[in-house]
Amino acid sequence: MLCPIVAVFVRRAGKVLILLALFTCLAPELFAQAPPLHVRMDELVTQAHVGPMAPAAGDGEFARRIYLDLTGMVPSSAELAAFVADASADKRTKLIDQLLTSPRYVRHMANVFDVMWMERRPDKHVPAAEWQQYLLDSFAANKPYDQIAREVLSSDGADPATRPAAKFFLDREVEPNLLTRDIGRIFFGRDYQCNQCHNHPLIDDYLQPDYYGIFAFVNRTQIFTGKDKKPVLMDKADGEVSYQSVFDPTAKGITWPRVPGGKQIEEPKFNPGEEYVVAPAKEVRHVPKYSRRLQLAAQIVPTNKPFNRNIANRLWGQMLGRALVEPVEFQYAANPPTNPQLLEMLADEFAAMKYDIKGFLREIALSQAYQRAMDMPADIAAQAAAAQARLVALEAEQKALADASAAANAAAGKIDADLAAARKTIPAITEEFTKVSAPIVDVKKASDAAAKGVADATAPIAPKQDILKALAEAAAKAKEAAA
Known part of the structure; x- marks a missing residue:
């Protein structure tokens, strides 16, 4: 694909002519221009519009309107006749x-x-x-x-x-x-x-x-x-x-x-x-x-x-x-x-x-x-039907969203209710746990006391056991020597 040349620059470097060409294919987004403001106005108006849209005003209606809005005066009969008789496509822009x-x-x-x-x-x-x-x-x-x-x-x-x-x-x-x-x-x-x-x-x-x-x-x-x-x-x-x-x-x-x-x-x-x-x-x-x-x-x-x-x-x-x-x-x-x-x-x-x-x-x-004309369009019935169909679709979509929102709110409400009910059981469970754990605490205390008594009673025995063990070992060695 050939790239259209946008501009050519000539620079002299010594005896050499350097030609610099810019091509739109190198970066087309750099050369893209936004549509004119009036086109973008119409795009936003059309996007937001609901219902029938009037056709373009006739030449007479447009001429009277533009004269009033830009000059504060209506056109003379001669000015109006000349404009209406003009067959050029760009006559409104020129006016x-x-x-x-x-x-x-x-x-x-x-x-x-x-x-x-x-x-x-x-x-x-x-x-x-x-x-x-x-x-x-x-x-x-x-x-x-x-x-x-x-x-x-x-x-x-x-x-x-x-x-x-x-x-x-x-x-x-x-x-x-x-x-x-x-x-x-x-x-x-x-x-x-x-x-x-x-x-x-x-x-x-x-x-x-x-x-x-x-x-x-x-x-x-x-x-x-x-x-x-x-x-x-x-x-x-x-x-x-x-x-x-x-x-x-x-x-x-x-x-x-x-x-x-x-x-x-x-x-x-x-x-x-x-x-x-x-x-x-x-x-x-x-x-x-x-x-x-x-x-x-x-x-x-x-x-x-x-x-x-x-x-x-x-x-x-x-x-x-x-x-x-x-x-x-x-x-x-x-x-x-x-x-x-x-x-x-x-x-x-x-x-x-x-x-x-x-x-x-x-x-x-x-x-x-x-x-646009002040009068409603000739096919207003068809446009009204189309608008009604769109309205029905929008209402259905709105209802679906409302139902989904209601369902989500109901689910959230049930979760809140379950959580509230669960919170109410916490005091009773805590009280029951306290009742059950109280005897366990008493038994543990008694067990700890008994264990301490056993430890206290057996403490003097350990040294005696060490002495007896030493005497037994000495007797065994004496017996081996006598033999």
């Missing part, structure tokens, strides 16, 4: 790419993230126009999501170039409890509001230290207004965080900054008087050498699973109309995704794509899951 590069996509995504992050709050310290322009510029440049998130969480508003990103903090008046709740739910998919006072009564995963781990990032931050009358953020170098449950006074503690899914941050130590770059003074914006708020932004890294799952879940919901975890702000063990493997893959792949929002939405739009 997706066309919309993703359009100004309408940029404006739509800016609106989506404006609503997600600011939730239509009234303007306070940063004008909406400046904030929206910041978002427009970010999506026009296809800025990675993690970079935007870090800018929003780290901007202090002092630099005019990055001031709009400080709207998230400034327009919430830097109120630490409000910021704690909003950072937890918007960036990590966990609404810890209830944990301000105690562990969540219904969600075992949500604990009071989780709330105060986020709180510790922002409780040292406040608003400073200088002579220019423009509010900016100002951080302190001190301010520890403690908590106590309102239900259990013994449930209390001190916590340091920690994001969901992360560890407490190790902090540098400074000598007294050396904590600030700009020391506190009247009408002076002090600047500490170490800012916990900036450390919050530094925790936005690809290894943070809750951060990745939250945004992947939200973007899937934006495109499909329903997220894999609903509500999107309550991700916890007892509220699992409708397809856990899919969400895990989406989160990991989005991070691997370096948080490329445009590329991620493109993969979702290319999937069969996204492009």
Whole structure:
């Protein structure tokens, strides 16, 4: 079998040309590529699906859907007619790419993230126009999501170039409890509001230290207004965080900054008087050498699973109309995704794509899951029958497993009962053994005493026997001599 050449490299060594050829047959697994993300999405969706599956949407339905999801607008009659009339096999891919590069996509995504992050709050310290322009510029440049998130969480508003990103903090008046709740739910998919006072009564995963781990990032931050009358953020170098449950006074503690899914941050130590770059003074914006708020932004890294799952879940919901975890702000063990493997893959792949929002939405739009029709399939009766047959088989398997489990439990119960019964007989057996062994002990004592008496009586006889033996031997020798 001939091995196809993948690449040829030419290297000059003196007057000799060395050709290096790579052949796929040497190690084919090194050259194998994973299927595109949208294909792997569909594989996981199909594996988890039970029941009838809708066919692909018609061109008109698809066009309306993709326009709305990527631009927030329906297509014009001319755009729709042109798309339907297009006979090319790849026209859907071309339309997706066309919309993703359009100004309408940029404006739509800016609106989506404006609503997600600011939730239509009234303007306070940063004008909406400046904030929206910041978002427009970010999506026009296809800025990675993690970079935007870090800018929003780290901007202090002092630099005019990055001031709009400080709207998230400034327009919430830097109120630490409000910021704690909003950072937890918007960036990590966990609404810890209830944990301000105690562990969540219904969600075992949500604990009071989780709330105060986020709180510790922002409780040292406040608003400073200088002579220019423009509010900016100002951080302190001190301010520890403690908590106590309102239900259990013994449930209390001190916590340091920690994001969901992360560890407490190790902090540098400074000598007294050396904590600030700009020391506190009247009408002076002090600047500490170490800012916990900036450390919050530094925790936005690809290894943070809750951060990745939250945004992947939200973007899937934006495109499909329903997220894999609903509500999107309550991700916890007892509220699992409708397809856990899919969400895990989406989160990991989005991070691997370096948080490329445009590329991620493109993969979702290319999937069969996204492009399916809203209407049920024409052969729904046949599919329903197949699903029913599968359900019957699954129920039979479930019953067999339940019966096996019941039998195992019954056997275990019998063993426990037999063991308990055997344990009950132990005291009686012990008592009987004590009764039987008591005379034996008395007899042994008497036997030991008799043996001692015999030994005492025979002790003086042994020396006499030795003397008699010696006399007998002497007499025998005298008799031999006389003869």
